[in-house]
Amino acid sequence: AQSVSQHNHHVILSEAASLELGCNYSYGGTVNLFWYVQYPGQHLQLLLKYFSGDPLVKGIKGFEAEFIKSKFSFNLRKPSVQWSDTAEYFCAVNSYKLSFGAGTTVTVRA
Amino acid sequence: EAQVTQNPRYLITVTGKKLTVTCSQNMNHEYMSWYRQDPGLGLRQIYYSMNVEVTDKGDVPEGYKVSRKEKRNFPLILESPSPNQTSLYFCASSLGQGGSYEQYFGPGTRLTVT
Numbered sequence: 001a002q003s004v005s006q007h008n009h010h011v012i013l014s015e016a017a018s019l020e021l022g023c024n025y026s027y028g029g030t031v032n033l034f035w036y037v038q039y040p041g042q043h044l045q046l047l048l049k050y051f052s053g054d055p056l057v058k059g060i061k062g063f064e065a066e067f068i069k070s071k072f073s074f075n076l077r078k079p080s081v082q083w084s085d086t087a088e089y090f091c092a093v094n095s096y097k098l099s100f101g102a103g104t105t106v107t108v109r110a
Numbered sequence: 111e112a113q114v115t116q117n118p119r120y121l122i123t124v125t126g127k128k129l130t131v132t133c134s135q136n137m138n139h140e141y142m143s144w145y146r147q148d149p150g151l152g153l154r155q156i157y158y159s160m161n162v163e164v165t166d167k168g169d170v171p172e173g174y175k176v177s178r179k180e181k182r183n184f185p186l187i188l189e190s191p192s193p194n195q196t197s198l199y200f201c202a203s204s205l206g207q208g209g210s211y212e213q214y215f216g217p218g219t220r221l222t223v224t
Binding site: 004006009032034036042043044045046049051090092094095096097098100101102103 | 114143145150151152153154155200202207208209210211212213215216217218
């Protein structure tokens with residue numbers, strides 16, 4: 001069975017700090033990987049996705065993620081966060097079905 | 111503007127009173143699905159539809175029904191709502207299932223069942 005695990009439930013950091021959110025999945029076959037973001041009161045929107053090629057993927061708003069196949073991981077990073085990055089972040093894996101992680105709430109203090 | 115719309119956005123109802131949450135997309139997407147979002151559990155798929163008249167159960171289908179009579183619409187029906195169905199519901203659509211297709215989400219419907 002496929003599952004997605006996000007390491008942190010809630011992350012609190014200050015503006016300009018670096019952010020890294022962990023995501024691991026359990027599926028041995030070909031996968032497509034996504035990070036979605038949900039800003040307060042809004043719907044989910046796509047940050048970035050990986051389906052093939054360069055394992056380092058760049059998305060919107062300065063986010064990037066690295067696919068490490070040997071570790072079954074797809075961690076999200078941002079070198080310097082802003083207050084506006086306060087949101088909930090979801091990792092998702094699509095193989096034979098689309099599965100979401102439980103989400104990580106990120107609070108950025110001004 | 112390409113979008114997924116849901117109505118209503120907020121709903122408070124009582125146990126047992128049938129309700130329908132509508133979902134519509136204007137992107138000619140074949141694949142549509144419903145999710146519920148609960149704290150600590152992320153998004154869990156309720157039902158999905160590969161195309162008109164083709165629907166199937168997701169991970170948490172109990173207590174829900176769906177229909178897909180037209181490509182653009184995918185309503186979620188709760189025949190007899192119960193308090194454990196209090197949740198935030200999202201409709202989503204995409205070009206297809208699987209692969210690298212991006213899901214487009216609606217704004218969400220916050221349902222409270224008392």
